[in-house]
Amino acid sequence: MTGFGGFTEEQVLRYSRHIILPKIGAAGQRKLLEARVLCVGAGGLGSPVAMYLAAAGVGTLGIVDFDKVDLTNLQRQLLHDTDDVGRPKVDSAAERLNGINPDVNVVKHDTVLSSDNAFDILGQYDVVVDGSDNFPVRYLVNDATQMLGKPLVYGSIFQFDGQASVFMPGQETPCYRCLFPEPPPPGTVPSCAEGGVFGVLPGIIGSIQAVEAIKLITGVGAPLVGRLLLFDALEMDFTTVKLRWDPDCPVCGKHPTVTELIDYDRFCGLAPGEVPLEAEHGVSTSTSAEA
Amino acid sequence: MAVRVKIPTILRTHVGGSPEVQGEGGTVRDLLQDLERRYPGITGRILTDEGRLHRFVNLYVNDEDVRYLGSLETQVIEGDTVSILPAVAGG
Numbered sequence: 001m002t003g004f005g006g007f008t009e010e011q012v013l014r015y016s017r018h019i020i021l022p023k024i025g026a027a028g029q030r031k032l033l034e035a036r037v038l039c040v041g042a043g044g045l046g047s048p049v050a051m052y053l054a055a056a057g058v059g060t061l062g063i064v065d066f067d068k069v070d071l072t073n074l075q076r077q078l079l080h081d082t083d084d085v086g087r088p089k090v091d092s093a094a095e096r097l098n099g100i101n102p103d104v105n106v107v108k109h110d111t112v113l114s115s116d117n118a119f120d121i122l123g124q125y126d127v128v129v130d131g132s133d134n135f136p137v138r139y140l141v142n143d144a145t146q147m148l149g150k151p152l153v154y155g156s157i158f159q160f161d162g163q164a165s166v167f168m169p170g171q172e173t174p175c176y177r178c179l180f181p182e183p184p185p186p187g188t189v190p191s192c193a194e195g196g197v198f199g200v201l202p203g204i205i206g207s208i209q210a211v212e213a214i215k216l217i218t219g220v221g222a223p224l225v226g227r228l229l230l231f232d233a234l235e236m237d238f239t240t241v242k243l244r245w246d247p248d249c250p251v252c253g254k255h256p257t258v259t260e261l262i263d264y265d266r267f268c269g270l271a272p273g274e275v276p277l278e279a280e281h282g283v284s285t286s287t288s289a290e291a
Numbered sequence: 292m293a294v295r296v297k298i299p300t301i302l303r304t305h306v307g308g309s310p311e312v313q314g315e316g317g318t319v320r321d322l323l324q325d326l327e328r329r330y331p332g333i334t335g336r337i338l339t340d341e342g343r344l345h346r347f348v349n350l351y352v353n354d355e356d357v358r359y360l361g362s363l364e365t366q367v368i369e370g371d372t373v374s375i376l377p378a379v380a381g382g
Contacts, residue, residue, distance in 0.1 A: 045382040133382040158379035159300040180378040182346040188336075189301070192381045202382070230376065234300070235310050241354040241374065276380075 028218040035217040038062040038125040042089040044202030045131030047079040052210035054097040064109035076199035115261035118144040129153040134279035135183040136264035142176035155209045162205035162231040166224045178246040297374040305333040320363040347378040
């Protein structure tokens with residue numbers, strides 16, 4: 001069944017509101033259908049990211065998460081249903097995403113993201129979206145995307161506050177290490193399990209990440225590069241601050257000293273195999289995580 | 292000189308839950324000392340024992356990171372907004 005511009009008739013209808021939209025159009029929709037995006041984490045941030053990207057017709061959507069759905073996730077992680085409790089998150093995520101849009105090829109990475117497999121997994125994608133929940137994975141994903149030359153859409157949340165930015169490789173623009181050169185010592189930042197998280201917050205920040213991913217794929221607008229968006233849900237305050245490239249950054253600076261992936265648990269002050277306190281869902285670099 | 296200081300959720304327990312407080316001082320360092328006098332313990336989350344900025348907390352004067360201004364000696368004037376931004380990892 002052929003429709004118009006290489007789209008099927010069903011695709012013309014499904015994506016019609018993008019196809020008629022100035023700046024996206026048929027060409028932008030074609031780019032979305034051909035895009036390969038990896039969501040690191042199928043939790044609070046990963047849910048809106050993956051659901052909006054699936055609805056938008058991103059052709060290949062990878063999900064990396066080794067965790068199982070827990071009842072405490074359902075207050076905010078819209079990828080998963082009550083009946084999914086106990087199932088691998090990648091399975092319930094794939095079902096939800098293909099329910100939204102069967103065009104999407106969902107690739108399940110039901111595994112621990114580590115320095116050993118990060119290049120293999122991230123290397124398959126054009127854009128990486130970080131929806132992880134702990135510092136070791138955040139530094140791992142940052143370093144790996146910088147080394148692979150992939151754009152990274154960053155988002156992070158705690159209680160009522162969220163942050164988002166876009167880190168581009170190789171353009172003298174900042175990366176996560178330029179923002180926070182070192183992680184806080186273990187135990188000094190409470191986890192969402194300890195401190196709680198406002199359920200809608202990841203919906204806001206994850207949706208912003210989805211916006212930025214689609215802008216990167218289609219090449220429209222001004223990406224959130226060199227800027228850090230701060231959101232305070234209680235005050236309903238959005239602020240943007242400058243995020244500067246650090247020429248001395250060990251990863252993206254003029255003379256990088258970290259040129260291969262390192263032991264991120266150790267970098268974050270954890271003993272081998274120790275689960276980061278802040279980890280609450282399954283993209284820890286460690287081999288087990290409390291859900 | 293009164294400077295507006297935006298307090299992130301994670302530090303609001305130190306200031307009775309307020310999202311922002313007013314502080315006094317001509318530099319960021321003076322301002323932090325003023326906050327510490329009134330809200331004991333708050334700068335322990337911002338400064339090292341040696342009195343330097345932690346590398347996992349950023350301070351902004353308006354929209355500029357103080358690391359790219361004068362660090363703790365960055366001057367602040369009435370009407371400025373100082374934002375405290377700790378690293379958080381939740382997702």
